[in-house]
Amino acid sequence: MEERNLEFDDDGKIKLRKGGALPVGEEGEDGEIVIDIPDLGEEEEDPAAAEERRKAALEQSRKERRTRAEQAFDEAEELFAAGDYDGAGEKYLDSASLxxxxxxxxxxxxxxxxxxxxDFSGIYDCEQAYDKAFRRMSAEDRAALAEKYVPSLRARAESCASRQGALTEEDNRRREEERPVIARACRRNLALTVTFLALFVAFAxxxxxxxxxxxxxxDNSILIPCIVCIVLAAALLVVFVAFLMRLFSARTARRRNARAGTTPAGEEARMLAETEELIRSIIDDLQKQ
Structure with missing residues (x-):
C-alpha cells in the first residue's frame, strides 16, 4: 500500500492511499483525512489494432504520394505536348521520385x-531511365508502345540502312581514287628521304x-671546304628530317586509306550504322514478350 502525506499550514494531513479500503483495525489518526484511491491499472493497447492503424496510415501516405505523382505526370505530359522539353523532363523526374x-x-x-x-543523339544520357521503364512496364504496355512507335522506328531504320549502303559505296570509291596518289607520295617521299640522308652522310x-x-x-685551304661541308651537312639534316616526317605522314595516310569508313562519307555511313543498330535494339525491346 502506498501513502502520500501532504502537510498543510493548520497541521492537518491528507493521506492518499492507493489500493482500496483501509484494512481492518487501521484508522486515520486524529486530524487526518484518509482518502482511498482505487488502483486502476493502465490499459494496454491491442497490438493487432496498432498494426492495423500503422498499415492504414502507410496506405494513406502511399495514396497521397501516388496522387501527387499522377498530378506531376499530367503536368509533364502537358508541357511535353507544348514543346517545353526541359520543364517536362523535370516534372517526369518529380513524378518518378514520388x-x-x-x-x-x-x-x-x-x-x-x-x-x-x-532524335537518338541524347539517348545515352538516359540509359538508367530507359532500363527502369522497360523493367517496370507490363506486356500490355509494351504492346501499346510497339503499336505506336515500331512502324516509324522501322521506317527510320530502313532509311538509315539505305543511306548507309550508298555512303559505303561512295567511301570505297573515294578511297580507290585516292590510293594511287597516296602510293606515289609514299614512293616520292621515300626516295627523297633516302637521297637527302645519303647526301647528309656524305657531307658530314x-x-x-x-x-x-x-x-x-x-692559307686555310682545308678550313673553308671543311666548314662548307659541315654547314651543308647540317642543312641536309634539316631537309632529311622534313622529308622523313612527310614519309611518315604518307604512310599513315596509306594505312588509313586501307581501312573502310575513313572518308567523310565513310564516317557518316558508320554513324548511320550505329543509329540503325540502336533503333533495331529499341524495336526488339518494344516487341519483347
Whole structure:
C-alpha cells in the first residue's frame, strides 16, 4: 500500500492511499483525512489494432504520394505536348521520385531526351531511365508502345540502312581514287628521304674527316671546304628530317586509306550504322514478350 502525506499550514494531513479500503483495525489518526484511491491499472493497447492503424496510415501516405505523382505526370505530359522539353523532363523526374514503380515517368524522361524517339543523339544520357521503364512496364504496355512507335522506328531504320549502303559505296570509291596518289607520295617521299640522308652522310663524313688537316695546310685551304661541308651537312639534316616526317605522314595516310569508313562519307555511313543498330535494339525491346 502506498501513502502520500501532504502537510498543510493548520497541521492537518491528507493521506492518499492507493489500493482500496483501509484494512481492518487501521484508522486515520486524529486530524487526518484518509482518502482511498482505487488502483486502476493502465490499459494496454491491442497490438493487432496498432498494426492495423500503422498499415492504414502507410496506405494513406502511399495514396497521397501516388496522387501527387499522377498530378506531376499530367503536368509533364502537358508541357511535353507544348514543346517545353526541359520543364517536362523535370516534372517526369518529380513524378518518378514520388512513385518510382510507375514506368510512365521513366519512359517520359526517355521521350524528352530523344524527342519522342526521333532524335537518338541524347539517348545515352538516359540509359538508367530507359532500363527502369522497360523493367517496370507490363506486356500490355509494351504492346501499346510497339503499336505506336515500331512502324516509324522501322521506317527510320530502313532509311538509315539505305543511306548507309550508298555512303559505303561512295567511301570505297573515294578511297580507290585516292590510293594511287597516296602510293606515289609514299614512293616520292621515300626516295627523297633516302637521297637527302645519303647526301647528309656524305657531307658530314667529308667535313669531319677534314678537321684533322686544317692546321697542317697553310692559307686555310682545308678550313673553308671543311666548314662548307659541315654547314651543308647540317642543312641536309634539316631537309632529311622534313622529308622523313612527310614519309611518315604518307604512310599513315596509306594505312588509313586501307581501312573502310575513313572518308567523310565513310564516317557518316558508320554513324548511320550505329543509329540503325540502336533503333533495331529499341524495336526488339518494344516487341519483347
Amino acid at each position: 512513385n518510382g514503380a510507375d514506368w510512365r515517368p521513366w519512359f517520359g524522361v526517355v521521350r524528352v531526351q530523344t524527342r519522342d524517339l526521333t 663524313v667529308s667535313g669531319f674527316s677534314l678537321i684533322p688537316f686544317v692546321r697542317s695546310v697553310p
